[in-house]
Amino acid sequence: MKKKLLGEILEEKFGIAPEEIEKALKFQKDYGGRIGTILVNSGVITEEHLLKVLSLQLDIPLFKTSFKDKENTIDYPEIVGLSPSWFLENSVIPLSIENSKLWFSIVDPMDLYVYESLDNILNDREIRYVLCSEKEFRDISSNYKEKYPMEETLISYELDEVEKLKDLAAEAPVIKFVNTTISKAVEYRASDIHLETFKENFRIRYRIDGVLSDIERLPLKMHPPITTRIKILAGLDISEKRLPQDGRINLKIASKDLDIRVATFPTIHGENIVMRLLEKTSIEFELDTLGFEEDHLAAFGEMIKNTFGLILITGPTGSGKTTTLYSVLNKLNSKEYKIITIEDPVEYQLQGINQIQVKPSIGLTFANSLRSILRLDPDIILVGEIRDKETAEIAIHAALTCHLVLSTLHTNDASSAISRLLDMGVEDFLINSSLLSVLAQRLVRTICPNCRKKDSQITSDIRAEFRLDRLREKFKLKKENFQRGEGCDYCVGTGFRGRLGIYELLDYSDYLKQITLQSHSYQKLKEEAINQGMRSLREDALLKLLKGITTLDEVLRVT
Numbered sequence: 001m002k003k004k005l006l007g008e009i010l011e012e013k014f015g016i017a018p019e020e021i022e023k024a025l026k027f028q029k030d031y032g033g034r035i036g037t038i039l040v041n042s043g044v045i046t047e048e049h050l051l052k053v054l055s056l057q058l059d060i061p062l063f064k065t066s067f068k069d070k071e072n073t074i075d076y077p078e079i080v081g082l083s084p085s086w087f088l089e090n091s092v093i094p095l096s097i098e099n100s101k102l103w104f105s106i107v108d109p110m111d112l113y114v115y116e117s118l119d120n121i122l123n124d125r126e127i128r129y130v131l132c133s134e135k136e137f138r139d140i141s142s143n144y145k146e147k148y149p150m151e152e153t154l155i156s157y158e159l160d161e162v163e164k165l166k167d168l169a170a171e172a173p174v175i176k177f178v179n180t181t182i183s184k185a186v187e188y189r190a191s192d193i194h195l196e197t198f199k200e201n202f203r204i205r206y207r208i209d210g211v212l213s214d215i216e217r218l219p220l221k222m223h224p225p226i227t228t229r230i231k232i233l234a235g236l237d238i239s240e241k242r243l244p245q246d247g248r249i250n251l252k253i254a255s256k257d258l259d260i261r262v263a264t265f266p267t268i269h270g271e272n273i274v275m276r277l278l279e280k281t282s283i284e285f286e287l288d289t290l291g292f293e294e295d296h297l298a299a300f301g302e303m304i305k306n307t308f309g310l311i312l313i314t315g316p317t318g319s320g321k322t323t324t325l326y327s328v329l330n331k332l333n334s335k336e337y338k339i340i341t342i343e344d345p346v347e348y349q350l351q352g353i354n355q356i357q358v359k360p361s362i363g364l365t366f367a368n369s370l371r372s373i374l375r376l377d378p379d380i381i382l383v384g385e386i387r388d389k390e391t392a393e394i395a396i397h398a399a400l401t402c403h404l405v406l407s408t409l410h411t412n413d414a415s416s417a418i419s420r421l422l423d424m425g426v427e428d429f430l431i432n433s434s435l436l437s438v439l440a441q442r443l444v445r446t447i448c449p450n451c452r453k454k455d456s457q458i459t460s461d462i463r464a465e466f467r468l469d470r471l472r473e474k475f476k477l478k479k480e481n482f483q484r485g486e487g488c489d490y491c492v493g494t495g496f497r498g499r500l501g502i503y504e505l506l507d508y509s510d511y512l513k514q515i516t517l518q519s520h521s522y523q524k525l526k527e528e529a530i531n532q533g534m535r536s537l538r539e540d541a542l543l544k545l546l547k548g549i550t551t552l553d554e555v556l557r558v559t
Contacts, residue, residue: 006035009053010045020044034110046450047133047489054109055131063105063132063140067095084144089176090114093140095130105132105140133489134187174225178233182260184215185277186253188492191318192277195230197223197270208492209445209499210318220270227264227271234262241271249275261345278347285323285330285350291500293543296535299505300439304328307379309436310399312386314411320443320501321408322347325382328406329353332380341382342369358384367391374398383407389424396426399434413537414440414506415526418516428520432513440504442558444541444550447483448491455484458552466552471542481548500549502540502558507532 004012007021016039024038036050045053055062087093091107092114102122106114106129118127132140181204185193190206197203202223204216218226231238234247249260261276288297303311311328313321326348329339333352341350344358344366356373358364367390370383374394385408386392399405409417417438421431458480463469472480485495506512506529515525530536535543541555 004057006053006057009056010039010049013053013056014045014049016044048450051131051133051489058109058131060106060109060129060131063130063136067103067105067130088141088144090117091137092118093137093144095140101126101128103128103130105130105137107132107134107137135489135493174229177222178226178229182251182258182275182277183253185275186256186258189498190277193273193275195223195227195273195275197267197272199269202226208494209496210443211445211494213492213494223270227273230262230273230275231264234260236262236264242266285327285348287324287327287331290320290324290327291544292503293540296503296505296540299507300437301331303437303507304332304404306404306436308399308402308404310396310405310407310434311436312407312409312417312438314409314414314417314438314440315442316410316412318443319441320499321441322384324439324441324501325406325408326350329380329382332404337379338377339380339382340373340376340378341384342366342373343382343384354378365391367394370394370398374401374403378403380404381406385409386421389426392421392424392426393430396430396434400430405434411440413526414438414504414534415522415529416440417506418508418525419520419522422520428516432508432516435508437508438506440506440537441501442537442541443499444502444544444554444558445494445496446498446500446549447551448485448488448495448497450490450497451486451488451495452483452548453486455482455551457484458482462552466542468542468546471539472546475543475546477546480546482545482552483548484551495551496554500544502537502544504535504537504540506534 007016007018007025010016011018011021020039021035024035024044027038036045036054039045040047040050051062054060090111090113092111093105095103095105097103102125104118104127108114109129109131181193185206188206188208190208191210192207194205194207194212195202196205197220200220202218202220203214204218205212206215207213228238230249231245231247233249236245236247244263244265246264247262249258249262251258251260256279259278261278263274263276264271266272287301292300313324315321329341329350333339333350338354339352340354340356342356342358346355346357349355356364356369358366358369366383366385366387370381370391371394373381374397381395381398381403383391383395383405386395395405395407409420411417411420415438417440418431418435422428458468468480485491485497487493487495491497509532511532512525512529515521515528519525538555538559541550541559544550545552545555
């Protein structure tokens with residue numbers, strides 16, 4: 001009997017529309033990849049759906065229905081000819097022996113190399129497989145690592161022998177490890193990869209939805225060849241380990257064009273590396289997808305229609321300021337305006353916009369660049385960050401001479417931006433003459449749509465402590481919708497998938513300008529802004545809690 005195609009099973013068992021299958025097939029034809037992975041990455045199906053379909057198509061039972069509660073009963077010596085590390089490298093783990101059958105868990109049922117290898121080694125044994133998810137495999141492999149010591153796959157070296165390190169970095173195991181580390185980061189939607197050395201081991205962590213997660217701990221001897229490989233890819237000096245270096249890697253992984261920013265820095269235990277992953281093509285800079293509530297979106301939309309003045313976006317590193325600024329530029333971008341940006345670094349290239357990368361080493365600073373571009377007849381100017389009095393005063397001068405200026409400050413909330421400018425030495429009358437508004441923001445993780453359930457942990461005491469009933473009435477919500485994610489393969493067990501912004505929008509009105517002139521008091525300014533209707537970051541986050549977008553733990557973590 002002819003096996004059904006994966007698309008046919010998806011349509012029949014899960015009601016996936018034929019046009020979605022057609023889109024995935026077209027993408028596969030243009031860019032390659034497996035149809036199931038394409039459908040998962042595009043959000044049409046979940047990883048759990050894919051596992052069920054593959055199980056039906058290939059007649060391989062699922063791990064969670066067959067072996068989840070069984071203890072591993074295979075003794076490693078039963079499998080002669082393959083090292084324990086081979087199984088981990090190829091995402092297959094021996095599980096048990098039942099009636100002379102050897103059972104293995106496998107993540108990729110299409111990996112013919114695994115089948116052929118085990119068939120050749122165990123040609124006199126009957127082999128059976130169960131299909132498991134990436135999360136299940138990580139759980140199984142943790143127990144497996146405890147039971148069997150892993151063999152070292154990298155040869156020895158001398159730390160001061162650069163040529164040997166070059167040769168070692170070109171070895172297949174090192175290349176495969178680095179490629180796999182980056183590929184997994186893309187699969188897990190990580191924004192950063194951290195490679196850190198400590199006294200006993202070498203740790204790899206991913207930042208997923210703004211939170212760092214441990215991925216792997218390796219022997220220290222693996223650190224030099226792996227970091228050397230990354231430095232070679234980034235065009236850095238592999239002999240320099242005492243000073244920080246910056247570079248970049250351009251890669252195409254799973255049909256995605258990646259721009260990877262690489263930063264190295266020395267620590268007492270060795271050189272650490274952080275890689276920031278930026279997708280060149282998949283980001284859509286649209287204000288209405290960032291998490292703005294309707295009132296904030298309407299008010300901020302009106303503010304950016306001004307033809308001159310200064311608008312500031314504030315928040316810590318990684319709070320989404322650049323994405324908000326790019327979304328503003330995308331909305332304002334038209335043939336009637338000349339837009340120039342000064343950035344450090346230029347994270348994404350925007351069509352139709354003139355972007356400048358600052359280079360302080362040659363004197364191309366924010367202040368010098370801003371002073372020069374005022375002679376280029378711009379309509380809208382984006383200054384990546386106001387870091388000092390000189391840059392602030394030039395930006396304000398530009399805002400006062402019929403330019404709309406957008407920039408960022410590192411402050412905790414909107415009101416602090418005025419205090420920060422005053423602390424820099426900017427005169428209050430200059431701030432009052434130019435500043436239109438300040439938008440403070442953070443990012444909260446959103447509950448995974450695949451494993452969300454009603455949250456029963458919001459007690460009456462919690463309601464009272466955070467005044468949730470009063471806020472529900474204030475926001476005119478008919479009822480609250482408290483939710484929580486249980487954790488599944490789709491969200492890598494976190495209960496969250498993706499992030500949205502929470503915002504505090506300060507409309508710098510004439511009344512608030514008077515407060516600044518009278519007292520220079522941050523606290524007084526904030527109190528009066530709230531009295532005038534400004535919603536704090538905490539309140540905006542609690543609104544998303546009431547709507548079932550995020551959790552109370554996440555609100556407290558961020559605000």
